[in-house]
Amino acid sequence: MSESAPASNKPVHAPMAQFPVQQGELIVGGQRLSVLAERVGQTPFYAYDRGLLKARVAQLRAALPAAVKLHYAMKANPMPALVGLMAGLVDGIDVASAGELKVALDAGADPAEISFAGPAKRAVELRQSVAAGVLVNVESERELPLLAEASQALGLPARVALRVNPDFELKGSGMKMGGGPKQFGIDAEVLPEVMARIGRMAGDGLAFEGFHLFAGSQNLKAESICEAQQKSYELALRLAADAPAPVRFLNLGGGFGIPYFPGETPLELAPIGANLQALVERAARELPQASLVIELGRYLVGEAGVYVARVLDRKISRxxxxxxxxxxxxxxxxxxxxxxQVIRKNYPAMLSQTRGETAREAASVVGPLCTPLDLLADRMELTAAQPGDLAVIYQSGAYGASASPQAFLGHGGCPEILV
Known part of the structure; x- marks a missing residue:
């Protein structure tokens, strides 16, 4: 459970019921947190629960049409062991660099179901993609001759999809990735000209497969996600009329959010499943060769992880x-x-301890860095803590270790474990 203040008129965190708490101690992967800390041999660390990862994929499979392929966007968490687990659970992996591509291939992901997106792919990365046989989500015309050159040099087709910068945004998303001026993708209005160029380059080894649309991320409103999916499908259908080959791949993006902050509630999947079923039925008639893909990162892994740090000191200042x-x-x-974050808000947090403490107090959880920004929880109501207790930050399975400046002030890296 989260431990935010329970004032009657104040928003609270959604319950963190995915992790049991026994006698005040968090259980991760069926093991007591204090034991996991001994197993790791140090704090801080990240811990990811295999059972929760599997359960989340199963939950999505049950809610979404079977015809929709589920891809893991590994930028959310590229830990090799976790990617290896996910590769066996989902239908494909989406990567954003040659480094991620290597991890995905080493994890056993099928190259036919790997796609590579990113606005600044280097020539060597495009060559690696052609050599590996993965699908490249082209984000600029600059990439086309480089892919053709790699195709001719290697004697292999350059599989391409066009990443579309749509003329709409995902309403209510935490981070808007499409609509308006963007560094991502190719503006929808110029795509017919780009597709004509690809058609002229077909003899150079370019193999057109479809479209990639990603309007935004971290959205908790099912109606907004459904609207974006509908608009994405309609746009892809219009673009297909000028495509140099039948559409075989249609990535409708993701945007599924998880509740981080007080007042937020979990995303409702049922309306999204129904919406996708309608799109699947339309695609069977209108784009009969196309596979529909949903690309998710945070939603697959975010709630399955915790960040754990040890309390070194308890001090009172004024x-x-x-x-x-x-x-x-x-x-x-x-x-x-x-x-x-524009206005800083607390992630859900708790104190895991073996002392059976029940008293609670408002406390701020801070780190060892010489900056007031080093704040993990700001005046949250938590179980009263003493040095040696373990502070836990929930919702930490995505954009954690790999998205943080671990070399800052030379304190050392942070281990990750999969349990």
Whole structure:
């Protein structure tokens, strides 16, 4: 459970019921957190629960049409062991660099079901993609001759889809990835000309497969996601009329959010499943060769992870309690509020301890860095803590270790475990 203040008129965090708590101690992967800390040999660390990862994929499979392929966007969490697990659960992996491509291939992902997106792909990365046989989501005309050159040099087809910058945004998304001027994708209005160029380059090894649309991320409103999917499908259908070959791949993006902050509630999947079923039925008639793909990262892994730091000191400054830990923004930038929050809000948090403490108090959980930004929880109501207790930040399975400045101030890296 989260431990935000329970004032009657104040928003609270959604319950963190995915992790049991037994006698005040968090259970992750069926193991007591204190034991996991001994197994790791140090704090801080990240822990990801295999059972929760499998359950989330099963939940999606049950809610979405079977015809919709489920891809994992591994930028959310590229830990190799986790990617290996996910590769066996989902239908494909989406990568954003040659480094991620190597992890995905090493994890056993099928190259035919790997797609590569990113606005600044280097020539060597495009060549690697052709050599590996993965699908490249082209984001600029600059990439086309480079792909053709690689295709001719290697004697292999360059599989391409066009990443579309649509003329709409995903309403209510935490991060807008399409609509208006963007560095991502090719503006929808110029795509007919780009597709004509691809058609002229077919003899150079370019193999057109379809479209990739990603309007935004971290959305908790099912109606907004459904609207974006409908608009994305309609746009792809219009573009298909000028495509140099039948559409075989249609990535409708993702945007599924998880509740991080007080007042937020979990995303309702049923309306999204019904909406996708309607689109599947339309595609069977209108784009009969196309596979519909949903690309998810945070939604698949975010709720299955925790960040764990040890309380080193308990100090009171002018009446405010500070729990000083060995973890902080250098390991978990997003929880500190410095990964895109406009107004800083607390992630759900708790104190895991074996002392059976029941008293509660308002406390701030801070780290070891010499900056006031090193704040993991700001005046939250938590179980009263002492040095040695373990501070837990929930919703930490996505954009954690790999999205944080771990070299900052030289405190060292943060281990990750999959249990």
């Amino acid at each position: 009446g405010q309690v500070y729990l000083v830990t060995d973890g902080g923004l250098h390991h978990h930038l997003s929880a500190s509020g410095n990964f895109g």
